[in-house]
Amino acid sequence: MAAADRPTAVRAEGVVKRFGPTVALDRAHLAVRPGEAHALVGRNGAGKSTLVSVLTGMERPDEGTVTFSDEPAPGYGDTAAWQRKVACVYQKSMVVPDLTVAENLYLGRFQGTGRIRWRALREDARALLAEYGVDVDPRTRAKDLTVEQGQFVEIARALSFGARLIILDEPTAQLDAGGIERLFAKLRELRRQGVAFLFISHHLREVYELCDTVTVFRDARHVVTAPVAELPKDELVAAMTGDAEAGPPKRARGAVRAPVPRQEVVPRQEVVPRQEAVPRQEAVPRRQAGPGAEPVLRTEGLALEGEFDPLDLVVRPGEVVGLAGATASGNTAVGETLVGLRKPDGGRVAVRGRAVRPGSVPHALDAGIGYVPEDRHRQGLVLGRSVAENATLTVTDQLGPFGTVLPSRTRAFASRMIASLDIKTSGPAQPVSGLSGGNQQKVVIARALAREPSVLVAIRPTAGVDVKSKEALLGVVREVAAAGSGALIVSDELDDLRVCDRVLAFFHGRVVAEFGDDWSDRALVAAMEGMATAEHGAPTAGAEAGATGKRGESGKRGESGKRGKSGDQGREGSQS
Numbered sequence: 206m207a208a209a210d211r212p213t214a215v216r217a218e219g220v221v222k223r224f225g226p227t228v229a230l231d232r233a234h235l236a237v238r239p240g241e242a243h244a245l246v247g248r249n250g251a252g253k254s255t256l257v258s259v260l261t262g263m264e265r266p267d268e269g270t271v272t273f274s275d276e277p278a279p280g281y282g283d284t285a286a287w288q289r290k291v292a293c294v295y296q297k298s299m300v301v302p303d304l305t306v307a308e309n310l311y312l313g314r315f316q317g318t319g320r321i322r323w324r325a326l327r328e329d330a331r332a333l334l335a336e337y338g339v340d341v342d343p344r345t346r347a348k349d350l351t352v353e354q355g356q357f358v359e360i361a362r363a364l365s366f367g368a369r370l371i372i373l374d375e376p377t378a379q380l381d382a383g384g385i386e387r388l389f390a391k392l393r394e395l396r397r398q399g400v401a402f403l404f405i406s407h408h409l410r411e412v413y414e415l416c417d418t419v420t421v422f423r424d425a426r427h428v429v430t431a432p433v434a435e436l437p438k439d440e441l442v443a444a445m446t447g448d449a450e451a452g453p454p455k456r457a458r459g460a461v462r463a464p465v466p467r468q469e470v471v472p473r474q475e476v477v478p479r480q481e482a483v484p485r486q487e488a489v490p491r492r493q494a495g496p497g498a499e500p501v502l503r504t505e506g507l508a509l510e511g512e513f514d515p516l517d518l519v520v521r522p523g524e525v526v527g528l529a530g531a532t533a534s535g536n537t538a539v540g541e542t543l544v545g546l547r548k549p550d551g552g553r554v555a556v557r558g559r560a561v562r563p564g565s566v567p568h569a570l571d572a573g574i575g576y577v578p579e580d581r582h583r584q585g586l587v588l589g590r591s592v593a594e595n596a597t598l599t600v601t602d603q604l605g606p607f608g609t610v611l612p613s614r615t616r617a618f619a620s621r622m623i624a625s626l627d628i629k630t631s632g633p634a635q636p637v638s639g640l641s642g643g644n645q646q647k648v649v650i651a652r653a654l655a656r657e658p659s660v661l662v663a664i665r666p667t668a669g670v671d672v673k674s675k676e677a678l679l680g681v682v683r684e685v686a687a688a689g690s691g692a693l694i695v696s697d698e699l700d701d702l703r704v705c706d707r708v709l710a711f712f713h714g715r716v717v718a719e720f721g722d723d724w725s726d727r728a729l730v731a732a733m734e735g736m737a738t739a740e741h742g743a744p745t746a747g748a749e750a751g752a753t754g755k756r757g758e759s760g761k762r763g764e765s766g767k768r769g770k771s772g773d774q775g776r777e778g779s780q781s
């Protein structure tokens with residue numbers, strides 16, 4: 206039977222979902238065919254996650270129907286029946302960290318009341334993983350898996366329940382280029398077996414690379430469904446933003462739009478630079494500090510054994526400096542050390558000439574370091590509290606006399622933040638848990654900016670943020686610099702790095718290349734992959750405005766890709 210004649214893997218029709226006064230889905234519809242890779246895109250708050258909750262039986266719609274292979278969806282609450290239809294793989298693995306892979310695979314389906322036969326269980330798990338081509342030892346504890354392995358295990362688990370529809374919610378957000386390529390290869394293979402995928406991503410380039418159909422949601426409604434090949438990227442973005450005329454999004458503040466560099470062919474297959482419609486930020490004038498200006502941030506010999514080698518770094522007022530690098534390259538560890546989450550083994554950090562006590566977040570904040578964490582759920586937000594409370598957590602001392610916090614001042618402060626960062630919320634009193642992922646990230650940034658830091662350290666600040674909001678957030682970072690502070694952006698996202706005046710590329714704990722603001726995607730990605738070209742191969746040793754990543758005497762790194770115990774806040778750590 207041709208794919209078009211087969212029943213749809215899933216069909217949602219006329220779905221309405223309200224949360225109090227918010228209409229999250231307004232007569233939404235979607236159909237995914239067997240073997241199809243179907244992208245669902247939309248700006249933050251468009252209703253994507255709510256639709257996923259409805260399609261996976263987590264939320265009961267107020268109106269509308271869901272069918273799988275033309276049969277009505279299972280009853281709400283019948284978890285096992287839903288598991289046989291559909292699974293959602295999140296960027297954060299949902300497996301139980303302290304159980305082994307085998308235990309996770311058979312979780313919730315041990316038969317009978319007798320003793321569990323562990324050896325047989327492991328053998329079954331091994332066979333199951335082999336069937337789906339997943340190369341993981343079933344005895345490994347889930348917490349020791351890489352992000353990628355965790356996702357593969359979850360996919361295998363879902364398929365073993367009989368599900369033939371897998372929803373992937375921002376699955377690449379924590380993978381590096383090689384991991385993304387391997388995930389895509391696996392998905393292509395499974396599609397050939399008739400498995401359907403619904404792929405939610407803010408990385409439009411990945412949508413074009415992997416999917417054959419795309420659906421756009423805007424403001425709780427379905428806007429368009431089209432074959433990816435027939436919807437050029439500017440029209441896709443226009444559908445997301447609601448711009449009447451198809452065409453590239455307008456630049457904020459009437460600035461001239463810098464050309465988006467053409468996607469270049471990169472030397473290795475697995476190198477996948479992400480290319481979005483975010484142009485270089487020219488809207489806010491770059492304020493170049495003179496070489497004599499007192500640095501806002503200086504590190505001397507800052508080092509963390511097993512993570513990064515001694516690093517001399519200077520950020521001047523008005524500068525945005527990028528620390529580029531793939532997973533475990535050391536760039537994230539540098540960022541986390543600067544904000545006090547990790548204690549360095551040696552070296553000094555100074556903000557505007559004042560030494561910062563190492564390994565202490567409160568001291569780093571007091572010294573003027575603002576922090577935008579990568580993992581907004583674990584490090585960024587108190588979900589049950591309001592937007593206003595979260596946005597002002599770091600400035601409660603400024604919200605009233607004698608240690609009191611005046612609600613009126615808190616609200617006024619938050620309202621300013623909501624307006625300047627365009628946070629989509631019903632108001633300062635709304636709990637953060639009710640905001641979409643991208644809007645939560647904006648609250649995290651608002652909180653970091655509230656103290657008017659001398660230097661902002663942002664770790665993958667636009668993860669999970671839509672294409673237009675990305676531009677706005679990165680514009681805010683430039684504004685912070687233009688006002689005389691400095692910023693460090695720690696990221697492997699080329700779009701994040703495009704706003705930087707300088708970019709230092711990390712590989713295996715060292716700065717392997719330094720770029721101005723004129724790097725090509727190809728050269729930067731090559732450097733992050735450890736293939737720095739001669740052109741940018743050597744860091745500008747000792748340069749006042751630059752950084753050196755000198756290999757320390759004892760500068761042996763731990764096993765590549767492995768983090769120290771203190772690395773719990775890192776990417777792998779955020780898995781559990």
Ligand SMILES: Nc1ncnc2c1ncn2[C@@H]1O[C@H](COP(=O)(O)OP(=O)(O)OP(=O)(O)O)[C@@H](O)[C@H]1O
Nearest residue numbers: 224229249250251252253254255639640641642643
């Ligand atoms: N549990 C909830 N309580 C209240 N409002 C909610 C809840 N879940 C979602 N909403 C609201 O519903 C709307 C749609 O949110 P949803 O999370 O589905 O958007 P999204 O497209 O997934 O966004 P993002 O890309 O930022 O994740 C938003 O306005 C959001 O604030």
